[in-house]
Amino acid sequence: MAKFKARPPSDDPEVQARAQARAEVARARELRARERETARIEAERKAAEEKRQREEAELAAQLAREAAELAASQERKSAELEAKKALRDARYAARKAKAKVKR
Known part of the structure; x- marks a missing residue:
């Protein structure tokens, strides 16, 4: 009880x-936490x-490869024909x- 009586009042x-x-x-602390969250979201x-x-870029490269293969295939078919x-x-x-000659 003495411990609580020795405590200063809240308006001190x-x-x-x-x-x-x-x-x-x-x-x-809250501001740093918000900054970390913002940095994490930005990084994501x-x-x-x-x-x-x-x-x-991979899709574009794949489409270019497929187009080249198709052109080569058509060229081979044309040459075969x-x-x-x-x-x-x-x-x-x-x-x-x-x-x-027979005639």
Whole structure:
């Protein structure tokens, strides 16, 4: 009981100064926590943006590869068709030449 009686009243300037100091420390702590949270959110946003840009670049590269493969495939098919046509024309010409020789 004596412990509580020795305690200064709440309107004592020293008690108010300590309470104000504790409140300032709490506000500063809360401000630092908000700054850390803001920095964390900004870092996450930046990481997400970089990931999105990387994915877009990968997709663009993949589309370019697929387009190049398609063009190469079409070129090969065209060359094969021309080669077949040349062989067919050569057989036709040989058959015509053979028919002329028989006459």
